[in-house]
Amino acid sequence: MTTTIKRIRGGINPGHHKETAELETVRMPLPSRVIIPMLQHLGALCVPLVKKGDRVLVGQKIGDSDKPVSAPVHSSVSGNVTDVRPLIYSNGMEVTVVEIKPDGLQELHESVVPPSCADRESMLKAIRESGIVGLGGAGFPTSIKLSPPPGKMIDTVIINGAECEPFITSDYREMMENPQYVIEGTKKVMEITGAGKALIGIEDNKPDAIELLSSLVSDQDGIEVVSLPVRYPQGGEKQLIYALTGRKVPTGGLPMDVGVLVQNVATVSFIAQYFKTGLPLIRKKVTVDGSAVANPKNVEVLIGTPLKEVFEFCGGFCDEPRKIIMGGPMMGVAQHSLDDPVLKQTNALLAFGESDAEQPKESVCIRCGKCVAACPMSLLPLYINLNVVRGNFEGIEKYHVSDCIECGCCSYVCPASRNLVQSVRIAKAELRKAAARKQGGGN
Ligand code: SF4
Ligand code: SF4
Known part of the structure; x- marks a missing residue:
């Protein structure tokens, strides 16, 4: 079979900056401490299963929840719990963290x-x-994503190896360093979902x-590797589904509504490794790069390692870091503290010096329409921005703000440097507040 690629709407070519692509992943030594948050997923907060003074082992479950949408968290080291305390994430959310001082033995828990x-x-x-x-x-x-409700049939699994954000190369390294696991994990996901077909989408850079x-x-039936054109956000879930299958996920819908399930290459690779070893998710491949990093690298880091120690392992800073981002420059989250830890879903840590982190001043919208042309979701970012600036949230749903994938294409192309993505986030927050008020019976 040969898949015909559909061209995604809008998008941009922000430059690759994938200078770390050919740098083999190096494993970072044990950090001085790990800080493991009880929330590293979308869903319910886990409850700590350990307390200050407890000894824990590698792979031991230290947090879990009985809520359906959740994932347990495990200790990445053997050592002693030194604290169980609150932490404010960079996105403003407060979470409980378990802090552990490693004993250097890295003794495995019996459950591994x-x-x-x-x-x-099972x-x-x-x-x-x-x-x-x-x-x-x-x-x-992942376990929830792999369990569509009765009546939802998955016929196609898409494995996302697009890695379309600039700078990030950790998925590329995973494909080069563990290709067998990527294929084994793909087959496992096909087996679980009953899908007869898998498409592994990789950008042609x-x-x-x-x-x-x-x-x-x-020689594998039903699995095809598909080369995708380089265009950000080619790896967006809805964009990838359209590019590879021509199917459009409806507004407010999920990939399963069009018979598709999307998994990242690193996720399926981990699944294959887990079924072989039983070692839970305690390590993460992370690209460390940016103009302020002395020796950019791909690093395998224990989850919970403070960002400061990861940067130190990469030679520290060669320039005053003015902006530190967890994730890529387009969709990542700016960090406010180097004491915060590496999380399960951290795929990159970027640090930029003054010239790269400069925030241009906003000016008046000139109605050029570039933001509309660049939007992969066919939205009207300029009107969302206009309404948010005026504080006019009445009826803002008509601009389909909840369809925004926060890709940043609109802000990237705007010659007036309007804060377009920020406007959408504000609009989404206002809609959430309005929905909560409605549920609570308020006005
Ligand atoms: S409005 Fe949202 S989806 Fe559209 S370009 Fe801007 S950030 Fe991306
Ligand atoms: S790109 Fe910027 S200046 Fe152009 S229409 Fe959109 S908001 Fe206005």
Whole structure:
């Protein structure tokens, strides 16, 4: 079979900056402490299962929730719990964290054994126990994503190897360093969902990964590696589904509504490794780059490692860092403290000096329409911005703000440097508040 690619709407070409692509991943030594948040996924907060003074082992479950949309968290080190305390994330949310001082022994917990699974239910249970969440950045619990409700059939699994954000190369390294696991994990996801077809989408600025994975699937029925044109946000879930299948996820809908399930390459690779070793998600491949980083690298980091120690491992800063981002420059989250930890879904840490972090001054919208042309979701960012600036939230739903994927294309192209993505976020927050008021019976 050969898939015909559909061109996505809008988008931009912001430049690759993937200078770390050929740098093999290096494993970082044990940090001085790990700080493990009880929320590293979309869904319910976990409750700590340990207390100050407890000794914990590698892979031991230290937080869990009985709420359906959640994923347990595990200790990435053996050592002693030194604190269980609140932490304010860079997005303003307060979470509980378990802080552990490693003892250097890295003793494995007795639960770390390969899962023995006879059927789909036991495989899903094992996947939940592994703590895996979407590693592409979204952090949605994988076991939930793999369990569509009755009546929703998945016929196609899409494995996202697009990695379309500038600077990030950790998924590329995963494909080059663990290609067999990417294929094994893809097959596992096909087995669980019953899908007969899998498409591994990779942007064509990664020819080595396309060639390597293509050679491994040449004798595999139903799996195809598809080369995608380089265009941000090609790796957006809805954009990838359209590019590879021509199907459009409806407004407010999910990929399962069009028979598709999307998983990131690192997620499926982890699933395959977990079924082999039983070691839950305690490590993460992270690209460390940016003009302020002395020695950019791809690093394998224990989850919970403070950002400061990751940057120090990369030679520290060669320039005063004016902006530190967790994730890519387009969709990542600016960090306010280097004491914050690496999370499950951290795929990049970027630090930029003054010239790269400069924030241009906003000026008046000149109605050029560039933001509309660049929007992959066919939205009207200029009108959302106008209404937000005027504080006019009445009827703002008509601009379909909830469809915005916060890709940043509109802000990137705007010659007036309007804060367009920020406007959409404000509009979304106002809509959430209005929905909560309605539910609570207020006005
Ligand atoms: S409005 Fe949203 S989806 Fe459209 S370009 Fe801007 S950030 Fe992207
Ligand atoms: S790109 Fe900027 S200046 Fe042009 S229409 Fe959109 S908001 Fe206005």
